[in-house]
Amino acid sequence: MQPTTYQTDTQKYAKCIEVSKRIRWDIDQDLIRGRQFDFNQKFLPDGLSLVNELEFLNSDEQRLLSQIQGRSYANIFGLVERFINAKVLEVSREHWLGDQTALEALIRFSDEELKHQEMFRRIENMIGDEMPAGYRFMPEPNDVAAAVLSKSTWAVLALTCHIELFTQAHYRQSIAPDPGLSGLFKDIFLYHWREESQHAILDELEWTREHASLDTEERDQAVNDLIELVAAIDGILQIQSEADADYFFGICGRTLDENQKKNVKEVLLKAYRWQYIVSGVQEPRFNALLGNLTTEAQGERIGKALAPIFN
Numbered sequence: 001m002q003p004t005t006y007q008t009d010t011q012k013y014a015k016c017i018e019v020s021k022r023i024r025w026d027i028d029q030d031l032i033r034g035r036q037f038d039f040n041q042k043f044l045p046d047g048l049s050l051v052n053e054l055e056f057l058n059s060d061e062q063r064l065l066s067q068i069q070g071r072s073y074a075n076i077f078g079l080v081e082r083f084i085n086a087k088v089l090e091v092s093r094e095h096w097l098g099d100q101t102a103l104e105a106l107i108r109f110s111d112e113e114l115k116h117q118e119m120f121r122r123i124e125n126m127i128g129d130e131m132p133a134g135y136r137f138m139p140e141p142n143d144v145a146a147a148v149l150s151k152s153t154w155a156v157l158a159l160t161c162h163i164e165l166f167t168q169a170h171y172r173q174s175i176a177p178d179p180g181l182s183g184l185f186k187d188i189f190l191y192h193w194r195e196e197s198q199h200a201i202l203d204e205l206e207w208t209r210e211h212a213s214l215d216t217e218e219r220d221q222a223v224n225d226l227i228e229l230v231a232a233i234d235g236i237l238q239i240q241s242e243a244d245a246d247y248f249f250g251i252c253g254r255t256l257d258e259n260q261k262k263n264v265k266e267v268l269l270k271a272y273r274w275q276y277i278v279s280g281v282q283e284p285r286f287n288a289l290l291g292n293l294t295t296e297a298q299g300e301r302i303g304k305a306l307a308p309i310f311n
Contacts, residue, residue, distance in 0.1 A: 006212035008098070012205060013105040016198045020108045023194045027119050031191050037127060038182040043070025045181060047174035050271040056260055061252050065264075068135070068244050069271065070185055071127050075137045076240070076276065077192070078120030080163055083145035085113040087156045090149075091206050102205075109202050112195045123188060132251045138239045148229060152218070154210050155225035159233075161203035161289065166280035167196045204289060211293050223298045227305040230277060234309055237276060241268040273309050281306060 025031060037043075042063050046052040049069045051062040088110045095103040128135065148156060171193040175186060214222065245265045249256060256264070280286055291299060 006209050008095075008102055008209070009205060010099055010101050012201060013099070013102040016105045016201055017101065017108060019198050020105075020112070020195070025191050025194070027115065027122065031119070031187055032122070032184070035184045037130065037184050039067065039130060041182045042066040042178075042180055043182055043185045044073060045174045045178040047178075048073070048170060048271065048275055050267050050274065053267050054264060056256075056263070064252060065248055065268075067127075067131070068248055069268070071124070071131070071135065072137065072240055072244055072272075073275065074120050074123045074127075074188065076236075077167075078117055078124070079139055079141045079144055081113050081117050081120070082141045083148040083156070084160050084163070085110050085117070086145060086149055087153065087160065088113065088202075091153065091157070091210070094209070105202055106206075109199055112199070116192060116195070119188065119192075134250055135247050136243045138243050139236050144236065147232060151225040151229055152222040154207070154214060154219065154222035155229055157203060157207040157210055158222075158226050158290065158293075159229050161200060161207055162280040162283075162286050163276075164196045164200040164203055165283045165286045166276075168193055168200065169279060169283050170275070200285075207289070207293070219294075220298065223294060223301060227302060230306065230309075233276060234273065237272040238269060241265065241272045244268055277306070277309055 040063075042049070042051075044066045046066075049066045051057065051065045051069075054062065054065070057065065088106055092103055092106040092110070095106065124137075148159070167189075171189050175181065175189050178186075211219065242265065245261070245268050248264065249261060290302075294302070
């Protein structure tokens with residue numbers, strides 16, 4: 001199959017611009033507003049952290065573990081937005097001498113992603129000032145971004161769309177309904193969600209446009225690239241969950257036995273895989289889009305690669 005003709009949907013890009021202008025927010029004036037994190041409350045809801053599965057931890061310990069997870073949750077978003085922004089700027093080139101509405105929408109997307117990176121850096125500093133020393137965020141953002149960007153644009157856009165769709169699902173389904181979360185932490189993902197909603201639309205448009213430009217062989221290789229990217233993300237989650245477990249053991253205030261430590265590590269990895277891989281793959285909008293852009297055989301290949309992560 002040869003590349004197909006793709007018609008830019010200017011109206012969808014224009015709608016993203018309109019919403020971007022209307023919901024624009026500032027880190028200090030709108031989000032932080034002089035507030036601090038409330039460490040008497042959880043950061044992540046149980047539906048994301050899965051700390052409720054660790055019944056041998058008391059409520060204070062479960063809260064602490066949710067805060068450690070929340071810290072890494074924010075840091076991982078800051079990391080992925082490094083490569084997302086680079087790819088958005090790259091694909092905007094396709095519109096430089098073409099649809100200027102599409103170009104403006106992507107430039108706004110890039111500007112908002114830079115703001116999100118700054119926000120997550122600020123959040124890390126604020127949390128770090130209050131939590132005990134010893135926390136380590138293991139991946140180096142530039143190294144991860146370089147590795148991701150070495151893959152095909154199709155695969156990077158697929159991963160980006162996956163991330164920005166599960167971001168919305170996490171907020172709507174888990175974060176927003178939970179009254180027991182730190183107000184500032186909850187608002188971070190409210191404001192993040194507002195702009196990511198537009199980004200996901202742009203991801204879909206650009207992923208579909210890129211798909212149309214590829215032939216059959218290129219599309220098949222792109223699927224291989226996506227599988228490799230998901231495996232790389234899972235490797236990062238394994239390393240970070242191990243580091244977060246060790247940090248928790250060092251500051252929780254008591255010594256857990258070896259079986260309890262094993263359970264904590266297992267639940268942390270399960271939670272991180274749920275947060276960053278499984279919940280996105282199961283998100284109906286992403287699932288439908290991926291199904292439309294892959295063959296049955298490619299879908300089976302992806303499913304086989306994901307099986308160990310789902311188990």
